[in-house]
Amino acid sequence: MLTPDQLAEIDAARATPRPTLRAVSEGMEAHLYRAHPVLDHGFIRVIDYMGDDAAIVQAARVSYGAGTKHVQNDEGLIRYLMRHWHSTPFEMCEVKLHVKLPVFVARQWIRHRTANVNEYSARYSILDREFYIPAPEQLAAQSTVNNQGRGEVLTGEEAARVLDLLKSDANRAYDHYEAMLSQDGQQGLARELARMNLPANIYTQWYWKVDLHNLFHFLRLRADAHAQYEIRVYAEAIAACVKDWVPLAFAAFEDYRMGGVTLSGKAIAVLKRRLAGEAVTQEASGMSKGEWREFVEVWG
Amino acid sequence: MLTPDQLAEIDAARATPRPTLRAVSEGMEAHLYRAHPVLDHGFIRVIDYMGDDAAIVQAARVSYGAGTKHVQNDEGLIRYLMRHWHSTPFEMCEVKLHVKLPVFVARQWIRHRTANVNEYSARYSILDREFYIPAPEQLAAQSTVNNQGRGEVLTGEEAARVLDLLKSDANRAYDHYEAMLSQDGQQGLARELARMNLPANIYTQWYWKVDLHNLFHFLRLRADAHAQYEIRVYAEAIAACVKDWVPLAFAAFEDYRMGGVTLSGKAIAVLKRRLAGEAVTQEASGMSKGEWREFVEVWG
Amino acid sequence: MLTPDQLAEIDAARATPRPTLRAVSEGMEAHLYRAHPVLDHGFIRVIDYMGDDAAIVQAARVSYGAGTKHVQNDEGLIRYLMRHWHSTPFEMCEVKLHVKLPVFVARQWIRHRTANVNEYSARYSILDREFYIPAPEQLAAQSTVNNQGRGEVLTGEEAARVLDLLKSDANRAYDHYEAMLSQDGQQGLARELARMNLPANIYTQWYWKVDLHNLFHFLRLRADAHAQYEIRVYAEAIAACVKDWVPLAFAAFEDYRMGGVTLSGKAIAVLKRRLAGEAVTQEASGMSKGEWREFVEVWG
Amino acid sequence: MLTPDQLAEIDAARATPRPTLRAVSEGMEAHLYRAHPVLDHGFIRVIDYMGDDAAIVQAARVSYGAGTKHVQNDEGLIRYLMRHWHSTPFEMCEVKLHVKLPVFVARQWIRHRTANVNEYSARYSILDREFYIPAPEQLAAQSTVNNQGRGEVLTGEEAARVLDLLKSDANRAYDHYEAMLSQDGQQGLARELARMNLPANIYTQWYWKVDLHNLFHFLRLRADAHAQYEIRVYAEAIAACVKDWVPLAFAAFEDYRMGGVTLSGKAIAVLKRRLAGEAVTQEASGMSKGEWREFVEVWG
CATH class of the missing domain: 3.30.1360.170 (Gyrase A; domain 2)
Structure with a gap:
């Protein structure tokens, strides 16, 4: 390194x-x-x-x-x-x-x-x-529940194929970056242009x-x-x-x-009802399903 | 578009x-x-x-x-x-x-x-x-006087080679991006990972x-x-x-x-001497060579 | 206005x-x-x-x-x-x-x-x-529990005295501001200086x-x-x-x-114990007295 | 101090x-x-x-x-x-x-x-x-040419009167600040209110x-x-x-x-004409009177 x-x-x-x-x-x-x-x-x-x-x-x-x-x-x-x-x-x-x-x-x-x-x-x-290049245990599939997240780790042939593509594409892009920059027998592309070939x-x-x-x-x-x-x-x-x-x-x-959480006014109301012994459902909470799911993750 | x-x-x-x-x-x-x-x-x-x-x-x-x-x-x-x-x-x-x-x-x-x-x-x-993909007239060589700039426009075989590399690498990278994302017969890599294969x-x-x-x-x-x-x-x-x-x-x-310029204290002094009819050289200006070159670009 | x-x-x-x-x-x-x-x-x-x-x-x-x-x-x-x-x-x-x-x-x-x-x-x-000039119902005493706050509303002679001081001082300061600025028979102090006499x-x-x-x-x-x-x-x-x-x-x-509140990790733990039926004291909460007071204000 | x-x-x-x-x-x-x-x-x-x-x-x-x-x-x-x-x-x-x-x-x-x-x-x-309280040599009159500036230093009776007003008003304002805050025989005004009596x-x-x-x-x-x-x-x-x-x-x-100055496009043009031996007037400069005055302050 x-x-x-x-x-x-x-x-x-x-x-x-x-x-x-x-x-x-x-x-x-x-x-x-x-x-x-x-x-x-x-x-x-x-x-x-x-x-x-x-x-x-x-x-x-x-x-x-x-x-x-x-x-x-x-x-x-x-x-x-x-x-x-x-x-x-x-x-x-x-x-x-x-x-x-x-x-x-x-x-x-x-x-x-x-x-x-x-x-x-x-x-x-x-x-x-x-x-x-991600370590094998970081090579995750797209999450099926969250547009912006990872699901299970890829394995077997699919994992091998992904790693191979990432490595070979990166190396080829860099080879070509060098080839375009080279002033050996040619003028050599400007660095500010050649860089556009490099991957993220x-x-x-x-x-x-x-x-x-x-x-x-x-x-x-x-x-x-x-x-x-x-x-x-x-x-x-x-x-x-x-x-x-x-x-x-x-x-x-x-x-x-x-380690903290922020509670909305609605969430405070639900917790107070629970503390008073009431069982509150999502429907009765005033929260959307997504909000309720996040609430339950913390409070059960 | x-x-x-x-x-x-x-x-x-x-x-x-x-x-x-x-x-x-x-x-x-x-x-x-x-x-x-x-x-x-x-x-x-x-x-x-x-x-x-x-x-x-x-x-x-x-x-x-x-x-x-x-x-x-x-x-x-x-x-x-x-x-x-x-x-x-x-x-x-x-x-x-x-x-x-x-x-x-x-x-x-x-x-x-x-x-x-x-x-x-x-x-x-x-x-x-x-x-x-740059238009042909924007495909410039690295400047020979400025680390951060462009020189002459590339032509002929070199230009063709560069354009070909940029196009083919971009398309291959995107093909593989799609291949890694695909959920057809496989899980499909997470979008947040697959994007790393895409060029700048x-x-x-x-x-x-x-x-x-x-x-x-x-x-x-x-x-x-x-x-x-x-x-x-x-x-x-x-x-x-x-x-x-x-x-x-x-x-x-x-x-x-x-359309304006900023003059340093040294540049003001040189201009005042010039206005008074004096011919001032770089050595007598107190400016570095780079500074003097930029000064002369504006004032001759 | x-x-x-x-x-x-x-x-x-x-x-x-x-x-x-x-x-x-x-x-x-x-x-x-x-x-x-x-x-x-x-x-x-x-x-x-x-x-x-x-x-x-x-x-x-x-x-x-x-x-x-x-x-x-x-x-x-x-x-x-x-x-x-x-x-x-x-x-x-x-x-x-x-x-x-x-x-x-x-x-x-x-x-x-x-x-x-x-x-x-x-x-x-x-x-x-x-x-x-504060309305009478806003003329509050210093809080006895909070360095940065108000207590009871002042009444009677004390309130009258405060209002009188605020009004007369403001007017006198402004009279003198005008007197210093005046160019009538004198040069007149610069505005950027005269303003320093004006109250907040x-x-x-x-x-x-x-x-x-x-x-x-x-x-x-x-x-x-x-x-x-x-x-x-x-x-x-x-x-x-x-x-x-x-x-x-x-x-x-x-x-x-x-309408929301932020709960610390300690506060979450206390609420979970309460939801489970436990009575938690300040001593057992891990919170300071100030923190506990603020917690109880919301949750009782 | x-x-x-x-x-x-x-x-x-x-x-x-x-x-x-x-x-x-x-x-x-x-x-x-x-x-x-x-x-x-x-x-x-x-x-x-x-x-x-x-x-x-x-x-x-x-x-x-x-x-x-x-x-x-x-x-x-x-x-x-x-x-x-x-x-x-x-x-x-x-x-x-x-x-x-x-x-x-x-x-x-x-x-x-x-x-x-x-x-x-x-x-x-x-x-x-x-x-x-300004030192006597800083006690300046309002500028007669600049809305935002100072002119001559005040002297004699006018200066004495200004200093006296600034000192006595400041001290009276502070006396009353203390009087309003005091909890001696009264509740005492909140600090967040009493401060409004203090001058700038x-x-x-x-x-x-x-x-x-x-x-x-x-x-x-x-x-x-x-x-x-x-x-x-x-x-x-x-x-x-x-x-x-x-x-x-x-x-x-x-x-x-x-020590530097910024020149507008118009000012550059004027300087270039001057360097070429031409005498340029305000009218011929394309600048406003204010701009020209500032230009002449630097370049004569």
């Missing part, structure tokens, strides 16, 4: 700590620059970060010093802020990542607009021959910088069970770093966002 | 004007819903708009009525606002477009984040067999909504001679609509942004 | 409907330009809008025509989008308001950054002598443009019972217009956002 | 450097936490920062390591990026400030929306008795976090000679820190933005 040169650069960057007066998160320092593998050729790397749990508290209080020294107070305040949707204190932390990811994942990712991005330019440079499973990479509030929003949607597997694994790798970076904020996020 | 059914829908939408009390731009009404062709299978269509030249003036004045009735005053104020980088009055106009475009163009486009986007979902739906010249489409200030920023970068041809033609098609929508604002934009 | 001239301008703007091919919301046309009074001198006026319920559906489907004609389908899709936090289709509607409001309300309002604003400039122009209950006004998704976010926070009364009444006046503009989207918003 | 307790907290924060593997800017470390005084009671303090000049280069190259070690190459690339309006690499640096400022300055400042803000809450807390020259404070690209935009508008003096001095104090933080980027910003 990384070349020896790249690994050496990373080691060099990690070799020489320097003194700073800024807030330092020990948990995040351990991640800095290191590549966390994702999928077959991708990774996420933390390049830089700003702030820690105390910085959230400090901003919420617009304080002169470093916030209280009592972790318990900080935790209570952070949970309060999360519960009441106070977003600005969480915006006071920032993280910068280097991510290598397939183009079709990048296209989903970029829909989160409140972030800063520098992507490797295929107009300016030549992309590497690296494609995402080719890897790209970018620097991505985002504040903690918007990162939590990203994680809530993309580390969710309904997200496509290929972006979810990136979200999970990032979440593991965030947990080490701002443990109190992450715990509140897990409780209120990842 | 559009099916007879789609054209009939557009005609139907244009058939029945309804009364409104809102600001109306006659110039823009003429464009509504109509598809302006771009590239071989793409288009832009104006779906909706808010405001007109008078609305810019009205917002700048925070006024109760419809702004002055004297077009000349409106024009002067609009030019003043543009010259002095007052962005908020231009943000008071908004436009919504339906765009059909190749994926590699969409990837460049989406880097403009201050806009609203709904893209056709290849996770949910099946894409059509439509690919961008396949067409996608989206609804894109943006305010006039941010649209001008988009047009300045993308209707520029340095922009890639394939996005520039979209920018030009949009610019033609904007000109009919807000003619005064567009004229100011053309004069101050599209 | 409005001068006869301003009312005449509004009548003139409403007198002449013009034909348009755009989406039209009959409900919103009825509101256009009219001033809905808020507080003692404030108002909100709808100046323009883009889109309607069908436009949300149309964008969600990236469709060619006007979306389905079956209202039930549209309603179901809109509810689905709201329930699953799909924000981009709601961003496809936009509204522009003219608002007159006290400065301290404007300062809270502007914290919602994803909107476009043109405010009347006290640097450039002279503000009017109009101040917000003076009225300002602005044009505010926002998309429906971000407007819903604003309404959820500001039409909420915990919002300060003086901004809540603005949010309620806007909500009444939105209800007429996009009735289906507004109904979904009311059910899922205004 | 700062209490002994606050100064002690700042000294404590500066006393204990900790090791980090992140990019460190020595120039910025020297500023951390220290209060740079602005106006009579205000300040700016750098609370945290992310990145340095090398980080801009690294992001532009989407590189694995720390960018080139050749400062000259970095400088050339940074100047190139600035000249060609590449904004995203500059967005990869971030700074967090603690600012104490008069409310009327805060209201202008907040118009820059692409930033994160946590302001001290006058709904929750009680503001201090601190007001901005009272000091507030906030944490403000912004990326370098948007900070440059802020500085270009607010450190400009046309900005109001009271916000310009904040911009200048921040600029002095930025210069120490990212010296290469700041030098490029000074040359291309602060």
